[in-house]
Amino acid sequence: MTDALLQNAATPVLAIEGLRKSFGALVATDNVSLEVGPGELHALIGPNGAGKSTLITQICGEIRPNAGRILFEGRDVTALRAPARARLGLGRTFQITQLCPDFTAIENVLLSIEARHGGSFDMLSNPRRNAAHLELARNWLDQVGLAAQGDRTVAQLAHGERRQLEIAVALARQPKLLLLDEPMAGMGAEESMSLTRLLQSLKRRYAILLVEHDMDAVFALADRISVLVYGRVVFTGTVEEVREHPEVRAAYLGEDRPC
Amino acid sequence: MILLIEQVLNGLQYGAMLFMLASGLTLIFGIMGVINLTHGSLYMVGAYCAASAVLQSGSFLVGIAAALAGAGLYAVVIELAVVQWLYRRDHLYQVLATLGLILFTNEAVSLIFGRRPPLMDIPPFLQGSVTVLPGLDYPLMRLAFIGVGGLVAVGLWLLVNHTRLGMLVRAGADDREMVSALGVDIRRLYTLVFGLGGLLCGLAGVMAAPLLAVEIGMGERVLITTFVVIVIGGVGSIRGALVGALLVGMVDGLGRAYLPQGLQMLLPPSVADTLSAGLVSASIYVLMAIVLLVRPLGLLPARS
Known part of the structure; x- marks a missing residue:
């Protein structure tokens, strides 16, 4: 062992x-x-x-x-x-932010959770009705400091907030390497500086x-x-x-x- | 008044058919960025499969199953064999390849089903007509067509807005790279969307087969109109496809009825006849031109 x-x-x-x-x-x-x-x-x-x-x-x-x-x-x-x-x-963020502009912040994170929970069996279920996933998504938003922005669409977020959201999306996939x-x-x-603090908080938990x-x-x-x-x-x-x-x-x- | 309602119903029925074709085409064009000229051929394949299955089995339900299976499978085969290699290519390559596929499909269909156009009767339970209003009997088959169109609209709305599949499809349309970075194989997603487009073509084919002539080349004729519909509605938008299909259906239906009458009141009969014949067939293009003048991206574009 x-x-x-x-x-x-x-x-x-x-x-x-x-x-x-x-x-x-x-x-x-x-x-x-x-x-x-x-x-x-x-x-x-x-x-x-x-x-x-x-x-x-x-x-x-x-x-x-x-x-x-x-x-x-x-x-x-x-x-x-x-x-x-x-x-x-392998989770990643992009040099030029890659998010779905018409989706809300929480929907972007949900997308990531849904992607991880693969399985094509329940392709027809409604992701917004999945309470457990919603809870998870809120958690990830909270981790990157976007708890209050969940229902705003990406188009409404500031540049820095989009960067934070992108990290939340990557984290929700539960990567081993970021x-x-x-x-x-x-x-x-x-x-x-605030993003540096966020990354500082992620350090050690991920490669x-x-x-x-x-x-x-x-x-x-x-x-x-x-x-x-x-x-x-x-x-x-x-x-x-x-x-x-x-x-x-x-x-x-x-x-x-x-x- | 009777004429108006009848023409509105005709417009609705034509619109329902256009919507079944345009919703798939707009998804493929808007989400995958592929100009797919074979979309009309899928409709033809659906109609032939339906007609041939009904001829052999005598059952309309078997016809529906055959049309869906035939057009859906053929769509998936086309996507895997040809279209998926062209996503990153220029539109011209896609046009050339899918134009080639039209010719191939036409020949393949006449080899398999023969040159003589198959006939398909209206199934017994949809024969006859319903008295919509006193003095207006409307064929049941056409009403059923309108109903199926409505069901498809509701079903697609649910699928796109309220399911995991829809969420992934919308995300893939917005951002291919992100979806791929999340571990979703976008190629499989595209194959699925293409197959879905094929299913809808098959459905349109089986519904149209008892009403229209099932023949080689039926797909090309409706393809142009289908492109007009998605341009009017806004590329990539299913709601746009619905609005565009209804508009085109109405303009076509009402134009056929009222343009000749209107022109005859203004012009000498010989001029009016020639002019109205031309105007009726041009009316949907005029509609498209007007819409594009006011809203260059179409009425309800997927992204503004």
Whole structure:
């Protein structure tokens, strides 16, 4: 039992091994290896055009790598498509918010719960009549601080609230790994700080891979940081190590920028 | 007055048929973004299956089952074999492929069912007519058609707005990526929607078979009108398809009755006859043009 637990703890939730993807002569992902351990918040940073988005779409299963493997809880998922990976427990949010604009906040979360409870037997039942699911959905909204916004449609929500809702939608799927693609993008300082607090509260409960440009948020949240430049991981280390690393400063942070 | 009511009923019946075809087409076009020209062929397949099954079994119920099964299965086959590879392609590819499918279906139907148009009688329990008003007897079969159209409208409303399936379909229309990230295989969902469209075509086919000529090419004729209906109603919207179908049905029914009369009062008879014949067949396009001038997205677009 203890052995099993130990072994389980040692297996990274996400492991990427020698991933490679090229579009013609452009090598977007160049021999990338990366691990996210249980409960770890791993940040992925890199300048624009470094290949972050290409890497994420490969992790999610939207595009296939040319070489390398993606392991999810030790299982090779390289050949699985996006929905199958989501069912295994890969939850994500998008760089550009992806929600159903005509649905209310709570309906978006319900959708996620319904998706998890798969089974095509009760395709004809009414999701809004399912008291247990409604209760669950309210709970998730509460967790991200949107308890009061449940009945407003997405179109009526502020940008920051949509980001929170997107996280609630991802959480309601009960993922094992959360992949957050620039959640702070387009946010004001205040909103960024409240989202940082939200992510802080999720830390340790989920393995999280955070792609983010907001360095304050990254440095505040990350256990480890990987730096991606021209499709290659040039460095992986703790916050302090990344701050001090000369190559990272040169390549990404810029020598003139005080850190 | 009698003429007016009769033409309104005719318009309703035509509208009911158009709605059965347009509701499926608008879902496929609006949600999956596919221009599906084979939609009319599915209706033809439904009518042929119904006519042939009734001929062999003598039972209208068997005819209904055959039409639903034939058109529904054929829709699923088409989706899996051809259409699903075209979702990410330009509309032109979809038009070319589904146009090819029309030709293929026409040939396949004449190979399987023969060149001679099958005849289908009105089933005994729907024969005869009902006195709607004193002096106005209306065929029972046509009234049944209107009733089935109403049932389909209510059923679809329930399905789309109050079921898990409907929720997933609406979400898939809004946001394909999110639904896929939640672990729902959107390809299976699309196949399901396509099959549903096929079922509705089959239903329209079996209801129309006793009233209209079952023949090769019957699908293409109604297809254009069906596209007019969904453009008027707003692409992707079932409510829009309902309103569009009723409008087109009414304009067609009333136009046929009153346009010639009206023009004869204004113009010399020879001019009036030619003009009204042209205007009657053009009336639904005029209606579409007017609607698009006022509301470019149609009357009730899925998203405003």
